[in-house]
């Protein structure tokens with residue numbers, strides 16, 4: 001049984017499914033989509049679940065921002081592998097009230113999601129909608145992408161002697177969250193997934209390992225080092241701190257541990273010349289990969305001339321604290 005609200009939304013979804021691309025042979029309307037990845041490429045797949053109250057709050061985020069963020073999280077995972085987006089699939093559960101009105105909350109969610117999809121030329125190749133019995137939004141997105149066979153950037157490729165780099169700036173999302181928690185007006189800080197940078201890292205053969213910063217530098221760098229079986233030492237003075245975080249007395253904490261910046265953290269051998277920016281996105285060298293020492297920390301940070309262990313920061317998402 002499909003309600004009018006559901007029916008309207010699904011036909012809207014089909015009508016607005018985004019750009020036509022060579023990689024999508026058949027989009028919405030049949031039982032399955034048909035993807036046509038380029039010859040000699042591999043398909044990468046990632047899934048991401050967003051839950052109201054855990055990953056966003058509607059008193060803090062507009063529906064458009066939630067839609068943007070939903071796709072941005074998946075695109076950022078593709079970027080971390082160096083993949084080019086192929087197609088997105090969305091499953092959404094919203095209440096009757098969120099389907100009502102013009103535009104409804106669900107319509108505005110879709111506006112935000114499709115604006116970002118258009119910017120990255122990723123078609124929405126499938127979608128499902130359920131009317132939830134309670135006013136709690138659940139959005140699940142599946143992203144597929146392609147990467148030249150054998151060339152995907154993995155977390156496990158970092159080697160001793162490699163340099164550590166980060167794109168953009170750090171701590172912006174955490175500074176925004178802190179402002180919201182204080183009850184200040186939220187600065188508009190929408191994450192921009194670094195898809196173009198990721199693709200360029202693969203094409204130009206620059207990176208040995210890569211991860212996107214969803215849980216924060218301390219946590220994600222620990223993940224990368226664990227997967228690579230190495231250690232890392234970073235220099236706090238080299239960190240590019242987001243302008244929103246710079247105003248805070250906790251600027252360094254926000255940059256080291258704040259999550260949801262969706263920048264790329266990657267490593268490259270010392271002999272590789274990494275440009276200062278790629279596609280207008282600044283790239284900063286922040287440290288080095290070292291070998292694991294028995295009893296030593298996995299990741300350490302040099303602050304004010306002293307080296308200390310950098311434990312994973314345990315970032316919690318919006319609304320949890």
Ligand SMILES: [Mg+2]
Pocket residue numbers: 076077080211212214
């Ligand atoms: Mg990730």
